[in-house]
Amino acid sequence: MTPAISVTGLTRRYHGEVALDDVSLTVGAGTITGLLGRNGAGKTTLLRILAGQEFPSSGSVRVFGAAPAENEGVLRRLVLVREDQAYPDFKVCHALRAASFCYPNWDAGLASSLLKDYGVRAGKAIKGLSRGQRSALGITIGLAARAEVTLLDEPYAGLDAVARQVFYDRLLADFAAFPRTVLLSTHLIDEAAALFENVVVIDRGRVALDAAADGLRGMATTVSGPVLAVDSFTAGRPVWERRGLGSQASVVMVGQVSGEDRERARSLGLDLTPLSLQQLVVRASGQPAGAGSLTERTRA
Amino acid sequence: MNAMINVARYHLVQPALFVTLPLAMLAFVFAVNAARGGDTWRDGLAVIFLYFFIMGVQRAGGRWLPFGLALGATRRSFYAGTALLGVSMSFLYGLVIAGLQAIERATGGWGLSTTFFRVPYLLNGPWYATFLTSFAGLSALFVYGMWYGIVNRRWGMLGLLAFVAVQVPAGIAVAFARTWSGVGGPHPSLSALDLTGVIAALTVVILAGGHATIRRATV
Amino acid sequence: MPEMAGLDEGGPLFAQVAERLAGEIAAGGLAEGERVPSANELAAFYRINPATAAKGINVLADEGLLEKRRGIGMFVAAGARATLLARRRAEFTERYVRPLLTEAIRLGIDPGELVALVMESSGERGGVAV
Numbered sequence: 001m002t003p004a005i006s007v008t009g010l011t012r013r014y015h016g017e018v019a020l021d022d023v024s025l026t027v028g029a030g031t032i033t034g035l036l037g038r039n040g041a042g043k044t045t046l047l048r049i050l051a052g053q054e055f056p057s058s059g060s061v062r063v064f065g066a067a068p069a070e071n072e073g074v075l076r077r078l079v080l081v082r083e084d085q086a087y088p089d090f091k092v093c094h095a096l097r098a099a100s101f102c103y104p105n106w107d108a109g110l111a112s113s114l115l116k117d118y119g120v121r122a123g124k125a126i127k128g129l130s131r132g133q134r135s136a137l138g139i140t141i142g143l144a145a146r147a148e149v150t151l152l153d154e155p156y157a158g159l160d161a162v163a164r165q166v167f168y169d170r171l172l173a174d175f176a177a178f179p180r181t182v183l184l185s186t187h188l189i190d191e192a193a194a195l196f197e198n199v200v201v202i203d204r205g206r207v208a209l210d211a212a213a214d215g216l217r218g219m220a221t222t223v224s225g226p227v228l229a230v231d232s233f234t235a236g237r238p239v240w241e242r243r244g245l246g247s248q249a250s251v252v253m254v255g256q257v258s259g260e261d262r263e264r265a266r267s268l269g270l271d272l273t274p275l276s277l278q279q280l281v282v283r284a285s286g287q288p289a290g291a292g293s294l295t296e297r298t299r300a
Numbered sequence: 301m302n303a304m305i306n307v308a309r310y311h312l313v314q315p316a317l318f319v320t321l322p323l324a325m326l327a328f329v330f331a332v333n334a335a336r337g338g339d340t341w342r343d344g345l346a347v348i349f350l351y352f353f354i355m356g357v358q359r360a361g362g363r364w365l366p367f368g369l370a371l372g373a374t375r376r377s378f379y380a381g382t383a384l385l386g387v388s389m390s391f392l393y394g395l396v397i398a399g400l401q402a403i404e405r406a407t408g409g410w411g412l413s414t415t416f417f418r419v420p421y422l423l424n425g426p427w428y429a430t431f432l433t434s435f436a437g438l439s440a441l442f443v444y445g446m447w448y449g450i451v452n453r454r455w456g457m458l459g460l461l462a463f464v465a466v467q468v469p470a471g472i473a474v475a476f477a478r479t480w481s482g483v484g485g486p487h488p489s490l491s492a493l494d495l496t497g498v499i500a501a502l503t504v505v506i507l508a509g510g511h512a513t514i515r516r517a518t519v
Numbered sequence: 520m521p522e523m524a525g526l527d528e529g530g531p532l533f534a535q536v537a538e539r540l541a542g543e544i545a546a547g548g549l550a551e552g553e554r555v556p557s558a559n560e561l562a563a564f565y566r567i568n569p570a571t572a573a574k575g576i577n578v579l580a581d582e583g584l585l586e587k588r589r590g591i592g593m594f595v596a597a598g599a600r601a602t603l604l605a606r607r608r609a610e611f612t613e614r615y616v617r618p619l620l621t622e623a624i625r626l627g628i629d630p631g632e633l634v635a636l637v638m639e640s641s642g643e644r645g646g647v648a649v
Contacts, residue, residue: 032568053369054518070515072303075372086366086519094313095367101306102371169566176559176569194532194567214531214571256530259613267621274529 002065004029004149004181005050010059012045019045021205022059027183029148032175032195034213035185036281037202043185044082046202047153050183051080063149076104080151081142083135092129092137093122096144105146110174114140117166131158139167143174152184164188168195189278199277201284209284218274220283221257224250225270233268240283307373307381308388311359318389322351323396330416344416345423348393349441356386356442360510361449366519375514379446383507386442394435398427429493436499443503447510454517524565532567536575544584544595545603555585555593 005027012020020042027033035043048054049061052068052075061067068074087095092115100106115122118136120129129137135157142152156164172195175182186192193213201209220240223230227249234253241252257265257272265272275283312318329344358364359382368378401417417423423430451463526535543549556564558573565572576593579585584599623633 031570048518051370052374055516070374070376072372072374072377075374078372080370082370085370086363088363088367090314097313098310098367099371101309102373169563172562172566172568176562193528194526194565194571197568197570214533214574217528217532218530263618263621266618267625269625274527276528 002029003027004064005183006060006062006065007046007050008060010046010049010061011057012042012049012054013057018205020049023202023205023207025200025207025210027181027198029181030179031197032182032184034189034192034196034199035183035202036187036189036199037208038285039187041202041285042205043202044153047080047151047183047185048082050149051075051078051151053080076102077147078149078151079103079142079145079147081138081153081155083138083154083157085134085138087126087137089125089127091123091125092120095126095137095141096122099141099145103145103147105178107144107146110146111140111144114143114170117170118163132160132163133158135159136163139170143170146174146178147180149181150183152182154185154187156186156188161191164191168192171195189281190276193277199281201281203285209281213277216277216280218256220252220254220275220280222250222273222275223253223265223270224248224273225268229268229270233265233270303373303377304381304384307368307378308385310368310371310373311364311382311385318355318385322348322393325351333416345397348397349437352386352390352393352438353441353445356445356447357449357452358445359386359449360446360514361451361453365449365453365517369519375517376511379450379511379514382446383443383510386446387439390435390438390442393438394431397423397434398431401430402427425492429496433492433496433499436496436503440499440503440506443506443510447506447513450510450513450517453519454513526565526567532565532571533574533578536561536565536567536572537578540575540579541584541603544599545607547600549595551595551597551599553595554591555595557592 003026005025007026008024010020010023011018023042023046035046037043045054049056050063050068052070055069061069063074063078066074068078096108096111099111100108112122115136118133118140120133120136120140124133126134126137135155136159139152139155142150142155156167159167168191171182171184184192184195196213199209199211199213199216200207223234225248227244227247230249230251234251238254239251240254243250252275257274262272326344326348329347333344360379364382365378369375373381397417401423404417417430423433448460448463451459455462525539526532529535540549540555549555555576558569558576561567561572561575562569576585580587580593584596584602585593586596587593620630620633623630628636
């Protein structure tokens with residue numbers, strides 16, 4: 001099956017800086033993929049190029065098999081929600097009306113329900129909205145468009161944790177009822193981790209990691225307790241990090257932990273805590289470009 | 301085609317800005333002139349021509365562009381749809397001006413022997429000439445404004461300055477030609493209708509220029 | 520992290536979903552012939568991706584513990600509970616008895632003492648309910 005998004009060797013330079021460096025990835029249709037990485041890593045540039053709002057310097061970008069730039073056939077089936085979206089000097093209801101002409105799957109009922117959830121009045125002028133309310137408007141347009149490819153670039157600026165949870169819940173619910181391809185860029189990884197089927201980590205313009213989320217879970221564990229016990233337990237196993245204080249040590253050990261391992265750890269008086277997806281991503285972002293260890297293990 | 305129409309509909313989500321506002325401005329200027337008195341009020345019409353220029357700048361280069369692209373318009377269809385809207389509005393307002401001019405003449409200057417909808421040489425002939433000249437003039441100004449908006453969007457203030465600077469020699473040449481004709485007024489060998497043709501040709505050139513500029517604009 | 524109703528980052532989510540469903544079947548919460556929640560329902564409940572939930576369901580279906588009825592959904596297969604209980608009894612020794620012994624040894628409790636402790640506790644509880 002053709003992937004919904006297919007990027008090969010994408011490079012984007014401006015004014016001598018390289019924002020994206022030889023990026024290649026594919027996103028399967030009907031999946032939710034997390035686009036993760038630090039601020040400034042290149043996630044926004046990638047999303048804007050996918051939406052045809054910016055142009056590649058070199059490489060190929062295909063959405064539904066065709067280049068998105070200046071391509072009506074593709075753009076009609078795609079929506080990008082940007083953190084810094086500019087709106088003309090009009091009201092919320094005008095923005096929604098405009099969106100309703102442009103998106104064939106637009107659902108006005110969903111739009112008004114989302115606005116209600118966020119407490120944004122349709123008759124309010126957009127320039128008078130708070131940051132959180134502007135984000136809510138962006139989320140509303142992004143979800144109600146029901147576009148086959150939905151790109152969300154950190155769409156929750158100004159939304160508190162409760163409001164963000166409403167977004168995740170509404171996204172999941174609508175995705176379950178009307179499947180589509182979603183690429184969600186975020187730096188709040190642990191909050192959204194359970195949504196993702198796949199994750200792509202961008203670090204300094206390059207793909208640092210591209211894997212199934214479930215494949216990553218449990219791949220590294222922090223083993224802590226008495227130094228000797230820790231060393232005995234982790235002997236012969238690959239280790240990423242070792243820290244010690246007096247008679248205690250804490251080691252990040254790579255590899256899935258089995259039932260026997262758990263029992264042995266308990267008998268040694270050791271504590272095992274798996275690394276969260278966020279911690280794994282932070283680790284992936286710290287690697288020099290192309291470093292093997294994390295990427296090797298994650299071909300799913 | 302559909303995409304262009306969607307762009308036009310997008311611009312018209314607040315129809316008042318295209319319909320009610322210019323008419324209201326016209327009415328306001330008319331009223332101000334009426335209060336002031338005098339018998340030739342031609343400068344009043346300039347207001348609406350200026351408004352069309354400003355609309356062009358705003359609609360093509362203002363925040364209508366980034367949101368339009370966000371909604372999935374291509375730059376090509378956004379440009380064409382906006383220009384189409386501007387030209388259509390120019391057509392309508394051309395009719396309005398010609399119509400109001402006819403009424404003005406029929407009522408002997410609104411019963412006050414004055415002229416508002418008349419500009420010597422340019423808007424002084426038969427109704428169809430007035431209509432064509434207004435239509436061409438408003439369209440030209442709208443798309444010219446669009447070009448300014450797009451240059452600003454693409455290259456910022458520096459670009460705008462360069463854009464203006466490049467046009468200065470052409471402007472000087474025109475002024476020179478006029479003074480050399482010895483009159484400093486209308487060109488003696490060009491009728492109003494001929495001038496309208498020149499304006500229409502210029503409009504086409506501007507359209508091509510604006511389109512070329514928007515093609516690689518980013519928002 | 521939003522409470523994923525008890526799921527954690529310790530291993531693949533789909534496996535945890537499968538484990539919980541199996542647990543419900545073993546405990547009798549989901550009877551044979553009863554409809555199992557759909558992938559979408561599980562996804563909404565756990566706040567996870569529906570594809571992940573579907574994968575968990577498929578794990579059990581592949582093991583013959585669930586059967587699909589076209590157009591209606593997934594149902595607990597006949598004999599599923601028996602299969603799971605047998606499996607769990609076998610795992611019981613691995614999972615519970617041996618760690619118990621290990622911990623007892625660590626604390627210096629010999630097997631004889633351990634048995635006495637077990638009897639005492641079961642007496643207190645007045646027998647064990649299943």
